[in-house]
Amino acid sequence: MERAQSERTSAVSAAQVWSVDPRTGKQREQVASEATAQDVDRAVRAAHDARAALADRAVRSAFLRTAADRLEAARSRLVEAADAETALGVPRLTGELARSCYQLRAFADIVDEGAFLDVIINHPDDSATPPIPDLRRYKVPLGVVAVYSASNFPFAFSVAGGDTASALAAGCPVVVKAHPDHPATSELAAAALREAAAEHGVPETVVGLVHGFDAGVELVRHPLVAAAGFTGSVRGGRALFDAAAARPVPIPFHGELGSLNPVVVTADAAAERAEEIGTGLAGSMTLGTGQFCVKPGLVLTPAGAAGDRLVGSLADAVAKVPGGVLLDGRMRDNFVAGVTERAGLPDVEAPVTPGEAGEREVAAGFLTVPAARLAEEGPHDLLLEECFGPVTVVARYETDDEVTRVLSRLPGNLTATLHVSSREAAGEGPGAALLAEVTPLAGRVVVNGWPTGVAVAYAQQHGGPYPATTSMSTSVGGTAVERWLRPVAYQSTPHSLLPPELRDDNPLGLPRRVDGRLEP
Known part of the structure; x- marks a missing residue:
């Protein structure tokens, strides 16, 4: 989405984060301070410690729906702040916020349904070549996800946007690197998400927020960050992608970098x-x-x-x-x-x-x-x-x-x-x-249409060959949740030790494939 994650301007002190009106070029208010390495470490560790609170899918989906409610309740303040910081206009921003709320609720529905867990069970079959043992496979959350906000979508691809919504749906806490073009809007959106988390007994630290260029670099290098989602420039995205790959333990980096369309x-x-x-x-x-x-x-x-x-x-x-x-x-x-x-x-x-x-x-x-x-x-x-x-x-x-x-x-x-x-x-x-x-x-x-306008739908694909994105996944639509999950299979595991998602009696009522056959 915007091609710019490089973020320093001569008008802004390195230690302070200011909201700037693009219509006048004047500073509006000081919003925060740029995060130090210690600040990033605290945010990531706090998010990591909050993982268990997202384990219950019912809590997770309720949190997502309440997050949408909270954002809608704060609509006037959010849109006013976003317009002052981006000059995108009230009608456009009102629609974008509505899109973001719809997206949160859509992921809540996906969490409730449970198909994204991709449950597959194979019972033992000695007649197969080679013999098949008892195998049960599903997907688990990766861990803390770093989210890098886009400048041109202060709602839909920012703090409360698709990367955050899909990561939370997967059961992953997030730490968001706010974009410098809308820091005040980012703080307001983060506050709404944290209020929603607290309402359901989820630690507010499940959504972290940091500001500053150096914070973005520290974030992708942090050993407890398990994956990253980025929307921005080829130059900035490629630098972070390379940093993610160069870590002692490389992590998935789902970056949207640039597109001629x-x-x-x-x-x-x-x-x-x-x-x-x-x-x-x-x-x-x-x-x-x-x-x-x-x-x-x-x-x-x-x-x-x-x-x-x-x-x-x-x-x-x-x-x-x-x-x-x-x-x-x-x-x-x-x-x-x-x-x-x-x-x-x-x-x-x-x-x-x-x-x-x-x-x-x-x-x-x-x-x-x-x-x-x-x-x-x-x-x-x-x-x-x-x-x-x-x-x-x-x-x-x-x-x-x-x-x-x-x-x-x-x-x-x-x-x-x-x-x-x-x-x-x-x-x-x-x-x-x-x-x-x-x-x-x-x-x-x-x-016979035009590409502008990306519907939030299960069949949507918002991602393409490099440099459009660094992976073949999508950042919009129901399957965006798959980016933040990994499969794990249990072999010959006693039934009493299995996660409830993988038990024969299917206590959670999940759609699954058993011995090659789809079950509703």
Whole structure:
């Protein structure tokens, strides 16, 4: 989600954490102090000591539901603080908070159902080759999870976001590294979660919160941290990923780092509905001032009259988008420098010029380039890198071969999108071949829609090949809980010693597979 975990600004003292208004650049209030190594150690150890309180699934699910209730009760304060710190706007933030509460309740339902424990029982079978002993397998929580907040989702990918919700659902306490762009919001959200924990007799330390760049590094290195979830930049995420792997005991690091989210528009689709596609693209690439992790950053469209109509429709729609404020001044500077450098490449044009718009705002825009420039290695490779903010690159192709060559050069992505005609959707033409071509590039493939908007659903996949993510798991949807679990099998274990989840009489009423057959 935002590409920035590097967090120091000249206006903020290394020892103090301030809330800053991105609309003015002025400090609002001192929120906390940057955590020392000793602070991180205390937070992690306290979270580790709270693990047993999450062992009861009934307590766990009730805690998650109460957490949602507490966040809703604090909605006005949370949204007000988040808007003041991010400039994302009250409507957007109100919806995002509602999404986060829905997510907490959805994981509570998953905990109650129990299928995520993946209970499998094999009774002894001497007739098998080799013979099968009594084997019983299920999944157990890993331990303390380090969560690294994203800047552009102060609720859904932050303290009370998907990593935290899924980790708690798995039975894992969390220690969250707050993002410096919304420290006050982070403190308020953590307080709501801790109040919910206390209501159910769970130690408040089950949700820890630390601030500061050094704290983030200390956190991933702490020997009691068992796994980590990260949303941020390629540079910051890769550094933490490498640190997680370099530990004496390496840990899983589920990082979302960056994504171009390519779009392919077929010639037939452009001929059939050029204006509709151009308008839809404008809305998707400028949503949230272009600060969505699934923003379409590269669009392959045909050359010729239909492609001209699409580009014209896109230009008309983007030109009407008002200037917006990015999450902080450093991101604004990076955006302005990035679009300026890209626009200066040979054969690159800007039908609507992106860049500065006043002292604090940026203007949305897009660039066009012949697709042939991207089909071979060269200086135009810069256009194949994500530029965080309201800009996209429209690559005009002459032949289908150019599309294939450009796609072959792309790294992994969160999403890939196809726009096909009604004829192609019915199975005629290149639709199926294109679908097969983009599938290896992304974790979610969208057809005749737009990737912005990630539904919280069991079938969701929010993760893709590197550098989109460092693992093949998802950070959104029901299966996100699997990241924080590990399987364990008991062999020839006396029934009286087995966990209740694995006993023959199934006292907890769990769905399971017994001797190869699924049981409800």
